[in-house]
Amino acid sequence: MTEGRLRVGVLGTGTVGQTLADRLSELGHDVRIGSRTASSDVVRTFAEAAAHGEVVVNATGGLVSVDALTLAGAEHLAGKPLLDLSNALDHSVGFPPKVLATDSESLGERIQAAFPEALVVKTLNTMTNAIMVRPRTLPGPHTNFLAGNDAEAKGVVRGLLLEFGWTDEELIDLGDLTASRGMELYLPLWLRMLGAVGNPLFNVHVVRAADS
């Protein structure tokens, strides 16, 4: 993996994908955004964006992620860190949307099973996009979780997160990708917190006993 400037393919042209792509570009990385159809030099097809990336970011809607990654092509994901920040939220039921994950299977694991050679790292799915890429928006420390089966891929993703402004202490590695179940099942609580707080500019901080 190259140090410094990375080629990154960001899949998804919604607010989350655009926010990630803008921030990565601002930090000096060489970003291509992937969509179903290419529309500019920067916004290419899923396959072109994935082929471009040394790292691929899945910022597509969770309900269509496997389809989008299929269009991207397994061969363009193989051996690369795949930063998966998606949530399988079914908005057809109104608000709040239903999360389509269980304590036995997450979207992160479904993606890993569909693309066994991709190095899936689940992270950033537990907060709004503005906080993902600019964590210092919030006062004081708060927490971002990581889960994945490949230590090196987690290291690459961790490097990008540090560039975004996360501190090492704020990044909690929950272990292998089965931890993405809990990270995704947190969404119903997040959605109710959104109602209580009144805006999405919040996140949780894991507070530990002083001696732990």
Next chain:
Amino acid sequence: MTEGRLRVGVLGTGTVGQTLADRLSELGHDVRIGSRTASSDVVRTFAEAAAHGEVVVNATGGLVSVDALTLAGAEHLAGKPLLDLSNALDHSVGFPPKVLATDSESLGERIQAAFPEALVVKTLNTMTNAIMVRPRTLPGPHTNFLAGNDAEAKGVVRGLLLEFGWTDEELIDLGDLTASRGMELYLPLWLRMLGAVGNPLFNVHVVRAADS
């Protein structure tokens, strides 16, 4: 509802029930603990403990809570705040246990449906028992959620939480009891955090933007 000293029935003689009962007694409340069979002046049957309480605490294991509350008797729960801190954790699968809740139905709602005249307030289920009753064990602020359909019952429970040492700002009311889905589905994440932190003395704090 009487101010000051309350009669409280705590259902469940496990660590959680004992911890709650001890703390409530220490605070001057008149506590009876309920079990399947009475074994002392303080540990009575579920029915006797529930009949005694102006407030009832469900500290039974989530998988047996409806059975235990059935033994307690709907007539002894009617019109009373029922502080439900249980989680439906299936330990038969090994560690981590599976949480038996979905984004469509929680244990809190199952209890409310089975005992429609009880005033169910879900709270405290997102942390270990030592922190529930002595929140100042942790340095700095952290968060406890409440959910329930009856505002007055939530007010009574909130009063007990303040006596435990929670501050008003730390208590986030998530609204009606459907919010207990998110509170219960948080458990798989909590269990992975337990692995990462290495001990259960932690909790999350909701960090908000400075101006929210």
